[in-house]
Amino acid sequence: MKQLYFSFGLFFLAINAFSQNYALLNEDAKAIYALNKYSALMDHNHFGNTNNDWISAQRKTVAIVNGDTLIRHASMAKSQEYNLGNNCLVIGDTSWLGVATIIQSSGDYLFFNRFGDTIRLLPQAQLNDTWTAFEWQNGDYIEATVFNISLETIANVSDSVKSIVFQVKNVAHQNVSHHFNGFQMSISKNYGMVKSVNFFDFPIDTSSVILIGHSDLNTSIKNITTADIYNFDVGDEFHVEGFSQDIPNAVYFSYEIQRILSKSIAGDSMIYDIESQRININRTFNPTQEDTIYTTDTIVKLYLVDGSNLLDSLPYTVDTVKYNIGSFYYSPRYVRLEWSAAHNNRLAKVTMGDGYQILPCISPLIDAFPCQKQYIEGLGGGYYDCTSWGNSSTKELVFYKKNTGTWGTPINIQSLIPTSTVQLKAFQSIAVFPNPATSIVTVSTKNKIIQDGQMMIFNGLGKLVLSSSIHHFQEKKLDVNSWASGIYYIQIQSKEGVWAGRFVKQ
Numbered sequence: 060m061k062q063l064y065f066s067f068g069l070f071f072l073a074i075n076a077f078s079q080n081y082a083l084l085n086e087d088a089k090a091i092y093a094l095n096k097y098s099a100l101m102d103h104n105h106f107g108n109t110n111n112d113w114i115s116a117q118r119k120t121v122a123i124v125n126g127d128t129l130i131r132h133a134s135m136a137k138s139q140e141y142n143l144g145n146n147c148l149v150i151g152d153t154s155w156l157g158v159a160t161i162i163q164s165s166g167d168y169l170f171f172n173r174f175g176d177t178i179r180l181l182p183q184a185q186l187n188d189t190w191t192a193f194e195w196q197n198g199d200y201i202e203a204t205v206f207n208i209s210l211e212t213i214a215n216v217s218d219s220v221k222s223i224v225f226q227v228k229n230v231a232h233q234n235v236s237h238h239f240n241g242f243q244m245s246i247s248k249n250y251g252m253v254k255s256v257n258f259f260d261f262p263i264d265t266s267s268v269i270l271i272g273h274s275d276l277n278t279s280i281k282n283i284t285t286a287d288i289y290n291f292d293v294g295d296e297f298h299v300e301g302f303s304q305d306i307p308n309a310v311y312f313s314y315e316i317q318r319i320l321s322k323s324i325a326g327d328s329m330i331y332d333i334e335s336q337r338i339n340i341n342r343t344f345n346p347t348q349e350d351t352i353y354t355t356d357t358i359v360k361l362y363l364v365d366g367s368n369l370l371d372s373l374p375y376t377v378d379t380v381k382y383n384i385g386s387f388y389y390s391p392r393y394v395r396l397e398w399s400a401a402h403n404n405r406l407a408k409v410t411m412g413d414g415y416q417i418l419p420c421i422s423p424l425i426d427a428f429p430c431q432k433q434y435i436e437g438l439g440g441g442y443y444d445c446t447s448w449g450n451s452s453t454k455e456l457v458f459y460k461k462n463t464g465t466w467g468t469p470i471n472i473q474s475l476i477p478t479s480t481v482q483l484k485a486f487q488s489i490a491v492f493p494n495p496a497t498s499i500v501t502v503s504t505k506n507k508i509i510q511d512g513q514m515m516i517f518n519g520l521g522k523l524v525l526s527s528s529i530h531h532f533q534e535k536k537l538d539v540n541s542w543a544s545g546i547y548y549i550q551i552q553s554k555e556g557v558w559a560g561r562f563v564k565q
Contacts, residue, residue: 091272512553
């Protein structure tokens with residue numbers, strides 16, 4: 060096998076001169092591809108998914124070296140292979156685009172499979188041009204030919220597409236029988252690869268990778284983000300049921316209705332005032348006892364939409380997080396993109412991740428991180444149905460109202476309230492002035508006296524910046540002169556209820 064070796068040590072952002080001329084890899088576009096369920100890339104016994112997977116192509120690092128562009132691709136969660144010799148786990152988390160890619164100054168592309176062998180593609184080749192795309196050590200090789208160039212429709216957009224076919228030949232340049240014969244790939248002039256091979260397992264895998272979503276095209280499949288998932292409007296309503304059990308001690312039920320009262324956007328933050336009605340039912344055994352708590356409140360929720368959230372990442376792109384001080388455990392986290400057919404067929408992200416123990420080799424922790432959470436476009440999340448060590452826990456969206464559309468069966472909160480239930484009802488919001496403020500902020504309960512409680516103030520990132528006990532509280536002045544500029548949230552809790560407010564520090 061012919062191999063090309065190079066260093067990955069120097070990668071920096073660069074733009075290739077051929078990015079708009081039949082480029083296989085678009086610079087900034089977010090492309091999503093459908094991967095056949097039989098592809099060698101995925102172990103569906105592990106992922107539990109028997110349908111096609113939606114994967115992505117994303118650059119990790121780029122550099123210009125001697126006029127060539129060197130690309131290292133973002134890792135992709137894929138199949139897990141056990142090394143039976145020492146019973147350790149090998150996590151195959153490279154990209155389907157291969158170990159790396161070199162875009163030569165001529166516009167030719169060099170991909171590298173799992174063994175470091177080179178696959179050569181010429182997107183600038185003309186009709187009927189041929190070249191050697193791959194070569195084995197015995198001299199046999201795979202010939203690529205541009206057999207068609209035509210206008211085709213891609214997501215209702217017309218674009219020029221080149222089609223390439225592969226044929227295996229021996230050292231005498233004669234056609235030989237091979238499972239890869241006749242495989243075709245297509246390249247769009249403006250949108251990259253429309254149909255591709257799995258470069259990592261080239262030429263073993265003959266399943267196709269098909270473009271189905273693109274950030275520059277109007278496609279039904281797209282990479283939904285935090286901003287899409289938590290895109291609520293005033294009047295939206297969500298009903299959520301929860302259940303958990305602690306065998307054999309107790310079971311817990313929760314029912315909540317949330318209504319969006321107001322929405323504001325400040326920089327990278329989406330801020331909502333939400334009316335919440337919630338019932339918690341705690342049922343313990345030995346002895347059997349049941350407590351029901353009903354609360355109504357106005358809460359504030361903030362979502363950062365700066366692109367740093369795991370939910371913003373492309374499907375199957377790995378985000379490795381280590382656990383414990385000694386790094387004894389870690390979890391390669393990623394998201395899967397899917398249709399949430401149970402919620403009017405909306406797109407959803409599912410957070411994935413398994414736990415592994417470093418012994419010194421990597422060994423799976425059975426049932427350590429079994430919970431997969433679903434986040435649905437416009438409906439929030441994460442919703443889950445989890446089982447761990449015999450216990451189970453669920454959080455399920457059972458009804459929603461958005462604009463004039465509804466789905467599911469609403470919760471009848473009133474029917475769940477027993478007459479003996481103690482109700483904790485939130486009072487009116489506290490007054491905070493001046494707002495915005497520069498140095499001194501006054502917090503007032505509007506003539507209501509709070510006997511005993513706790514006042515907490517959080518910044519825009521949800522970090523607690525002040526916590527203070529209060530007694531016979533009605534009004535207090537706070538010196539915020541040294542505080543960073545931004546939005547702050549005030550919450551006062553006491554046995555009489557909950558008060559909430561917010562202000563902006565300039």
